[in-house]
Amino acid sequence: MSPNLTLYAALALYAAGTIVALATLFTREKRPQHIALGMMIAGFVAHTVWIGTICVRTHHPPLTNLPEAAGFMAWAIFAIELALFIRYRVHAASFFVYPLVLMLLTVSAVVHEPFVQTPAGISRLFITHIFLTTTGVAGLLIGLAFGVLAWAQDRALKSKQRGALWDWIPSLNVCKTVSYRALAIGFSVYTLGILAGILWSYRTQAELMDLRVKQVGAMIAWVLFAIILQAYINDTYRTRRTAVIGACAFVSIVVAILGIHHV
Amino acid sequence: MPLIAVGVNHRTASVDVRERLSIAPARMNETLDELRGLDGITGAAVLSTCNRVEAIVSASREDVIESIVDWLTQRAGANRSELEKHVYILRHGDVLKHLFRVASGLDSMIIGEPQIAGQVRSAFIASRERGALDSLLSQVFDQTMRVAKRVRTDTGIGEHAVSVPYAAVELAKKIFGDLHGLQVLLLGAGDIGELTAEHLSAFGLEQIFVANRSYDRAIELAERFHGQAVKFEGIEPYLATCDIVIASTAAPHYVVESEHVERALATRRRRNLFLIDLSVPRNIEPAIASIDGAYLYNIDDLQQVADANRELRMQKAHEAEEIVDREVDAFRRRLVAQDAVPTIVELQGRLEDIRTHELEKCLRRMGPMTAEQRAAIEQLSTQLVNKILHYPILQLKEAEEPAERETLRKTIRKIFGLR
Numbered sequence: 001m002s003p004n005l006t007l008y009a010a011l012a013l014y015a016a017g018t019i020v021a022l023a024t025l026f027t028r029e030k031r032p033q034h035i036a037l038g039m040m041i042a043g044f045v046a047h048t049v050w051i052g053t054i055c056v057r058t059h060h061p062p063l064t065n066l067p068e069a070a071g072f073m074a075w076a077i078f079a080i081e082l083a084l085f086i087r088y089r090v091h092a093a094s095f096f097v098y099p100l101v102l103m104l105l106t107v108s109a110v111v112h113e114p115f116v117q118t119p120a121g122i123s124r125l126f127i128t129h130i131f132l133t134t135t136g137v138a139g140l141l142i143g144l145a146f147g148v149l150a151w152a153q154d155r156a157l158k159s160k161q162r163g164a165l166w167d168w169i170p171s172l173n174v175c176k177t178v179s180y181r182a183l184a185i186g187f188s189v190y191t192l193g194i195l196a197g198i199l200w201s202y203r204t205q206a207e208l209m210d211l212r213v214k215q216v217g218a219m220i221a222w223v224l225f226a227i228i229l230q231a232y233i234n235d236t237y238r239t240r241r242t243a244v245i246g247a248c249a250f251v252s253i254v255v256a257i258l259g260i261h262h263v
Numbered sequence: 264m265p266l267i268a269v270g271v272n273h274r275t276a277s278v279d280v281r282e283r284l285s286i287a288p289a290r291m292n293e294t295l296d297e298l299r300g301l302d303g304i305t306g307a308a309v310l311s312t313c314n315r316v317e318a319i320v321s322a323s324r325e326d327v328i329e330s331i332v333d334w335l336t337q338r339a340g341a342n343r344s345e346l347e348k349h350v351y352i353l354r355h356g357d358v359l360k361h362l363f364r365v366a367s368g369l370d371s372m373i374i375g376e377p378q379i380a381g382q383v384r385s386a387f388i389a390s391r392e393r394g395a396l397d398s399l400l401s402q403v404f405d406q407t408m409r410v411a412k413r414v415r416t417d418t419g420i421g422e423h424a425v426s427v428p429y430a431a432v433e434l435a436k437k438i439f440g441d442l443h444g445l446q447v448l449l450l451g452a453g454d455i456g457e458l459t460a461e462h463l464s465a466f467g468l469e470q471i472f473v474a475n476r477s478y479d480r481a482i483e484l485a486e487r488f489h490g491q492a493v494k495f496e497g498i499e500p501y502l503a504t505c506d507i508v509i510a511s512t513a514a515p516h517y518v519v520e521s522e523h524v525e526r527a528l529a530t531r532r533r534r535n536l537f538l539i540d541l542s543v544p545r546n547i548e549p550a551i552a553s554i555d556g557a558y559l560y561n562i563d564d565l566q567q568v569a570d571a572n573r574e575l576r577m578q579k580a581h582e583a584e585e586i587v588d589r590e591v592d593a594f595r596r597r598l599v600a601q602d603a604v605p606t607i608v609e610l611q612g613r614l615e616d617i618r619t620h621e622l623e624k625c626l627r628r629m630g631p632m633t634a635e636q637r638a639a640i641e642q643l644s645t646q647l648v649n650k651i652l653h654y655p656i657l658q659l660k661e662a663e664e665p666a667e668r669e670t671l672r673k674t675i676r677k678i679f680g681l682r
Contacts, residue, residue, distance in 0.1 A: 031417050157434070171439055173535070235555070235556065
């Protein structure tokens with residue numbers, strides 16, 4: 001089977017699932033949400049096959065360039081979302097997570113980058129670095145999504161007005177707990193990934209890091225996520241400042257991901 | 264086989280009529296036996312709740328309705344003409360629609376209330392255990408429960424509370440999720456406060472602390488909730504440990520003030536505090552609503568939630584009615600097709616016998632022929648029979664009215680010489 005076929009199947013299913021899920025924001029019906037989830041799961045299966053095919057064909061994990069890393073990150077984000085859905089039955093996260101997964105896989109499909117098999121590029125340390133950072137970022141983004149839900153739930157409860165998400169969002173405690181745990185775990189894994197990257201850089205280029213877009217973006221994101229995590233620990237996550245920092249952290253992460261390709 | 268429902272409900276009969284007809288659980292078996300004993304009834308179930316008493320039966324003929332009304336009259340100890348004013352009689356597809364609507368909570372006094380599904384289930388289970396359910400009623404029961412579940416799952420009609428105490432419970436769930444292990448502080452002994460605490464306690468609270476101006480009354484209430492009485496003057500430490508505070512006192516001033524809550528939240532480490540003020544004049548300072556981590560709802564706020572939920576339920580009820588209509592249609596078609604199966608099988612058998620018999624005669628007359636020629640003749644005969652059977656079978660499957668179906672069945676049996 002052509003890897004592209006499974007990639008496009010996954011993209012089509014993710015796109016359909018995302019559209020149906022977003023439509024339920026207006027209709028507030030549960031059945032389309034279930035249909036959307038079914039489509040996303042079917043897309044996830046195709047996505048998994050695509051990743052597996054790449055592994056088999058290239059004999060390395062799909063983490064060596066932007067399209068592969070974006071594809072893997074999308075896969076990891078959806079896997080975490082699915083696990084959380086099974087545990088907490090949270091439909092509302094789909095409004096953030098599905099478009100994110102679709103966006104990342106679209107990057108995989110659109111951006112073409114040749115695979116250059118240098119020894120450094122497929123060393124275990126490099127693969128570990130990419131694996132940990134992408135998985136960590138997946139956790140952090142899920143944490144951000146649930147953070148937005150916790151904020152929306154808090155606002156709805158305080159204002160005594162139901163928003164469009166009221167029926168889809170689980171309890172405030174669940175949102176806060178999932179967000180905090182995802183951020184804490186994601187941050188730890190991401191930190192290990194950065195350390196592995198620094199070590200790899202030192203071994204291959206005899207310097208700890210250079211100031212390219214992806215490194216700078218990643219370091220800024222690390223600092224911002226550390227501040228957000230601190231806000232959670234101090235229970236000050238509801239503030240406007242945390243919301244702004246969260247948005248900046250998201251942008252930094254996107255810059256770091258896209259930076260893999262450009263510089 | 265006719266399906267019939269005869270009964271009274273909260274819309275057709277006042278409580279004094281309903282109470283005369285209601286059946287205590289202990290007398291259910293005896294009642295089912297009586298109903299089943301009526302001539303012509305093949306299966307029976309009785310649904311008796313505070314809002315309705317209904318006999319749902321499958322019968323060999325329609326005139327059993329008279330016997331059922333007589334039986335109800337006798338049970339109510341009323342005269343027949345008096346009872347007939349309150350009784351409704353439903354037949355066939357209307358029974359299905361009625362049952363689906365009842366089990367889904369669409370026919371309830373409070374639209375979408377969830378208890379009725381359990382009551383319908385109990386009624387049918389009691390009947391099944393008594394051996395009073397025939398195959399038709401058994402299928403109807405299974406389908407009724409499936410439809411009720413689908414309506415609840417797809418529309419979420421019963422998810423939102425429509426009374427003030429339940430609205431408080433719903434909000435508590437929105438804040439804390441699972442209410443297990445939470446602690447509640449009940450201030451005062453107002454009725455609605457008590458009721459709210461009672462509803463909350465059904466969700467596995469760890470402890471209820473009760474504070475009242477009269478300590479004796481606090482002890483009395485605490486005993487009722489298996490909780491603990493606390494002195495009214497010493498409530499502040501409990502704000503730091505309790506997750507929900509319900510105020511329902513007659514005090515003309517604030518009992519819980521902003522600084523109490525600020526101090527309490529400082530020690531709570533990311534745990535939220537839900538404050539429910541059910542008293543008028545208010546007992547909880549409104550400024551508390553602006554403190555992070557504290558969620559304050561007064562009686563008007565809760566009433567608004569309940570009203571909005573009621574409106575939402577009405578919207579969901581429209582979706583639910585559409586589901587019920589579709590399900591009735593599909594189930595009726597299935598029952599009709601199922602009902603026609605014996606006649607269809609017999610008809611197919613009869614024509615197959617004729618075909619094989621005539622084919623053999625024809626082949627004998629024609630003498631030796633090749634395998635291809637023989638296959639062509641066999642195919643011709645099969646196709647001919649299938650074409651002839653197509654419309655009679657279609658008509659049998661699609662005739663929805665029992666009378667029409669019966670006439671059709673008799674006609675087909677007569678024409679094709681079936682036994």
